[in-house]
Amino acid sequence: MSAIRTENVEWLSCLDQVPYRDALAAMEARNAAIAEGRAREQVWLLEHPPVYTAGTSADGAELLDPRFEVVEAGRGGRYTYHGPGQRIGYLMLDLKERGRDVRCFVHSVEGWVIATLGDIGVECWRAEGRIGIWTKDIDGREAKIGAIGVRVRRWVTMHGFSVNLSPDLSHFTGIVPCGIEEFGVTSLKKLGIDMGPQEFDKALHNRFEDFLGALEGKGECLP
Template sequence: MDAPFPQPKPRLATQPEHFLAVGSNAPVDWIIHDGLMPYPQALDWMERRVEAIARGDASEAVLLVEHPPLYTAGTSAQPGDLLQPDRFPVFAAGRGGEYTYHGPGQRVAYVLLDLKRRRPDIRAFVSALEHWVIETLAQYQVRGERREDRVGVWVRRPEKAPLPDGTPAEDKIAAIGIRLRRWVTFHGISLNVDPDLSHFSGIVPCGISGHGVTSLVDLGLPVSMPEVDSVMRAGFEQVFGPTEARSFEAA
């Protein structure tokens, strides 16, 4: 269950894609970590929380963080896609997918949900994550789209030159990579709010060459992280159900 999954055909989110818990209104813990969280700390927290959720000892949770600059390698990462191995620390993530970058200005949302309580359907879960991101972008009048052959959420860039084969230019604004254990999800999504986009040049992001990366600020939207967090929370609740704010220390 650690491989990247096929994506639905490209389309805008024009109708809700609910992924609600069956027979339960228990809120999902919504946890925002202040400051930069070391990646090993995030991994350790997820490992412990996943086991607790699977045992029935903890609530489902979403942990929102920013990391210091680093690269992570998914289970499908190819060594040749790490172009600058000494630029930033590199971590084996254990999630599906290939190389990606995390750093300040990027909102990473680790999504820990029990699919046995919701729907034991990995493809539908990934689709719901995409829908969440696309709806978040739509609040800023940004048209995010899925691509059948490329994981993540993409933005068309008509002002840029097309690719050599004539393909219109598109930039990636959000990445998705998940893992499951006992039907509990972990890892999740990363949305580029205002990261240093030059930091992506040390890798082939998600193994996809030819297309670029972008962010909300790069698209001309000077939004703050707290504002994005609020929009993301509202969008999450539409797709996955109610949340309850918790501090990281209490979680």
């Protein structure tokens, strides 16, 4: 079995808040550069100032209280909130080199985040028909702790995932998160786990080789 090529992927962990429009422009530029062979693949971990982003399936009726800027993201999915205390992972990976399978990519991203949260002590799972990362909230009900939204252009991925470390959960009430009304959102902080971005990034990195292995057919991808 050949080794997983983690050394070809740049790992960028940013502790400053990056405005969403700036990040989107940088991500699109990196996507094009990777597709043209001018740049390495990249994982970019960061946070945004408060913003609502609209995916390609966003329904205006689900924008309940636009108290923050609303930006069309170009990714799949509906409305999502990003803000301080939420860790964002933007993945710019070349699927020409990693299987050319978008379904496998999304599934593997979910698995990566679920495994990372499991290492932290939070049991999470996929839910049939509901993209994202789900767990049990403090009231025992199912709640979303992470979101997934991707775009693939010229077989290079964009966007990725978000995980709620310690955001202001009231900010999610301005939208119907991902179009799902019947379930709430939660965070590591609400579940009693105090974890900063650097520690969380390290936990993600510890599982990164497993994630790439799933994409390259060296680990389980589909159920």
